[in-house]
Amino acid sequence: xxxxxxxxxxxxxxxxxxxxxxxxxxxxxxxxxxxxxxxxxxxxxxxxxxxxxxxxxxxxxxxxxxxxxxxxxxxxxxxxxxxxxxxxxxxxxxxxxxxxxxxxxxxxxxxxxxxxxxxxxxxxxxxxxxxxxxxxxxxxxxxxxxxxxxxxxxxxxxxxxxxxxxxxxxxxxxxxxxxxxxxxxxxxxxxxxxxxxxxxxxxxxxxxxxxxxxxxxxxxxxxxxxxxxxxxxxxxxxxxxxxxxxxxxxxxxxxxxxxxxxxxxxxxxxxxxxxxxxxxxxxxxxxxxxxxxxxxxxxxxxxxxxxxxxxxxxxxxxxxxxxxxxxxxxxxxxxxxxxxxxxxxxxxxxxxxxxxx
Ligand code: SOE
Numbered sequence: 619x620x621x622x623x624x625x626x627x628x629x630x631x632x633x634x635x636x637x638x639x640x641x642x643x644x645x646x647x648x649x650x651x652x653x654x655x656x657x658x659x660x661x662x663x664x665x666x667x668x669x670x671x672x673x674x675x676x677x678x679x680x681x682x683x684x685x686x687x688x689x690x691x692x693x694x695x696x697x698x699x700x701x702x703x704x705x706x707x708x709x710x711x712x713x714x715x716x717x718x719x720x721x722x723x724x725x726x727x728x729x730x731x732x733x734x735x736x737x738x739x740x741x742x743x744x745x746x747x748x749x750x751x752x753x754x755x756x757x758x759x760x761x762x763x764x765x766x767x768x769x770x771x772x773x774x775x776x777x778x779x780x781x782x783x784x785x786x787x788x789x790x791x792x793x794x795x796x797x798x799x800x801x802x803x804x805x806x807x808x809x810x811x812x813x814x815x816x817x818x819x820x821x822x823x824x825x826x827x828x829x830x831x832x833x834x835x836x837x838x839x840x841x842x843x844x845x846x847x848x849x850x851x852x853x854x855x856x857x858x859x860x861x862x863x864x865x866x867x868x869x870x871x872x873x874x875x876x877x878x879x880x881x882x883x884x885x886x887x888x889x890x891x892x893x894x895x896x897x898x899x900x901x902x903x904x905x906x907x908x909x910x911x912x913x914x915x916x917x918x919x920x921x922x923x924x925x926x927x928x929x930x931x932x933x934x935x936x937x938x939x940x941x942x943x944x945x946x947x948x949x950x951x952x953x954x955x956x957x958x959x960x961x962x963x964x965x966x967x968x969x970x971x972x973x974x975x
Pocket of ligand 1: 747778806809
């Protein structure tokens, strides 16, 4: 457990996603950016200058950053095939870690890491960021208060448009199975699985369908046309804890969608709907005392109280200082998530329903 007033953070991976993480780290009072790691040296020095990180704390080798005694906690935003290596090194050097999702490239890696982690646990938070959308947090509280009664069904969609043929998106690591593991499934579906686990509980069985719509893309570096070997679209149905039924759709090819992660939770006495694109609103349909006798309840949109806003790195700061908050996504959540991803792939490959034990 870290007791310092100032926690020195080392950030690994300065690609596209790192901007948001840098901003969030800078917003946490006790965090100070103290080291950076990136294989592209031009980017490393540009961001190093922007962050005011000294030259000797700018690394191209992730192990050097993780081993650095001045680094108290690590934040990792690397491509998926490197996730397991970062976690392994953080366990070895006993450094708290905030790791991006999906947890690992595949379930085999997650199992190997679990054996290491159980021998020498460290604080690990996994970047299931939608747990920090105010409306999701409020929905969780309403469900815990039994506002909609026992849950029967959860419907989740996570739609983006960037991969659609219309936009002619070039080949990139996210289309390469060896680097990303899966496509829409691991990138967006991992968030859907996490939301279902947050609102309902564990998965028991899945039945899935995966498809690649655009099978060739042009590599901007080599100019060659490359084959895409990951999914553009995945849908699955599931049975979760307490026999709750779930249905799920994710695609990166939904023209017209921005970043549309939306969840509808159906209970015996009402329904709750949240959409991350409207983070401060919740749609809720329950019987109201003010409703006329016998009237059917209708959806009303409520503004989420301010107290439900929370920045995810605040929970990371609490985790590393030994003050873990409820619903912080930890190592176990990453592992379970990866297991469900694995069973979905198995189901799509075999055409069978697969149990999640
Ligand atoms: C890119 O598709 C991406 O940034 C994901 O990697 C995130 O996890 C998701 O929240 C938004 O989209």
